[in-house]
Amino acid sequence: MSQLPSLRALSTLEAVVRTGNIVAAADELCVTPGAISKQLGQLQEAIDEPLFEKGHRLRPTALATELARAIGAGLQQIRGGWDAASEKGQRRVLTLAANATLSVHWIMPRLVDAEVAAGGHPIRVSALHTTDDWQQAPFDIAILRNAWRPEGWQQREIGVERLTLLARPDCAEALRQTGPAGLQAQTVFAADTRSGEIESWIKAAGIQRPADVRSTLHFYIAAQAAMAGQGCIVAPPRVLADLIEQGRLAAPFPAIVAQGATLTAVFDPDRCKAAFVERLLKALFRDF
Incomplete structure (x- = not known):
């Protein structure tokens, strides 16, 4: 049994027989007409039988017609399998x-x-x-x-997350009246998972560390406490933009920011x- 020619060569024969035109086949396969002729020559040499009738360069022999029909059916099956596989990958x-x-x-x-x-x-x-x-x-x-x-x-x-102070809107308004120093009279919640963020913000604000800083296991717990009016949090306002837009949190000093993670x-x-x-x-x- 002879070695199977390349898929490129077989596709070339199928395209030429189907279109009846080397230029059209070349356009379809995105190659030059010269490459088409070369592939046909190699294929005819491998099969050792004429693929086109003498004197009629593009009139396929019965052998070539039958072979092109089989190649076309095979290519269609390959395309179907590939489409199904790629669609599964997309899903x-x-x-x-x-x-x-x-x-x-x-x-x-x-x-x-x-x-x-x-x-x-x-x-x-x-x-x-x-x-x-x-x-x-x-x-x-x-x-x-x-x-x-x-x-x-x-x-x-x-x-980079940019951090600022957030509180329930009424608490935020009260802090605006006192300025950042008023944070000394407030509770500030600090999540264990965001260590150092309060320190960064109070440094940017130029104030001392608040006396009542309470730790929470997770940041969302601290955020919930702030929304309930129990205190303030230092947080990235962009991440909590939905809560700010809903009026559940507000920034009393939006111009005072510190760099986060x-x-x-x-x-x-x-x-x-x-x-x-x-x-x-x-x-x-x-x-x-």
Whole structure:
């Protein structure tokens, strides 16, 4: 049994027989007419039988016609299999992991529009706690606030969180009347997962550390306490923009800001195309 010719050579014969024109076949296959002639010559040499009638360069022999018909059927089956496989790949759900507050207040409200803008896979959001074991969590893309990076993954910096003081609107208004020094008479909630942020903000404000700083296990607990009017929090207002727009939180001193963590996106290049991830992140964090 002779060796099977290349798929390119077989596709060339099928296109020439079907179109009856070397130029048309070349255009369809995105090659030059010279390349078409070369492929036909190699194929005829391999089969050791004439493919076109003598004196009629483009009139296929019965053998060539039968072979081209079989090749066409095979190519159609290959295309069908490829379309089915690629469609299945497009339907595969990718998991995007981020900390709980960013997931709920920033990513989820923007996810549907981001999926459409990215024109790719549906996304499942995995809201993780900072204290969770991220190294064991299953995800394809992650938004990180720490220095850990999965080995072999690609990364893209999103931006730096800018921190300010937030409180319930009536509490915020009372603080505006007293100025930043009035924070000494307030309770400030500090999440264990965001250490150092209060210190950064009071340094920017030029005030002493408040006397009543209470720690919470997670940031969203501190945010809930602030919304209940129990005290203030230092937080990135962009991440909590929905709560500010709803009138549940307000910034008494929006001009006093401190630098927070750098958000970095990481993704597995074996499961996510870089172009898709770039479009997704651009849509998700356009206003960040």
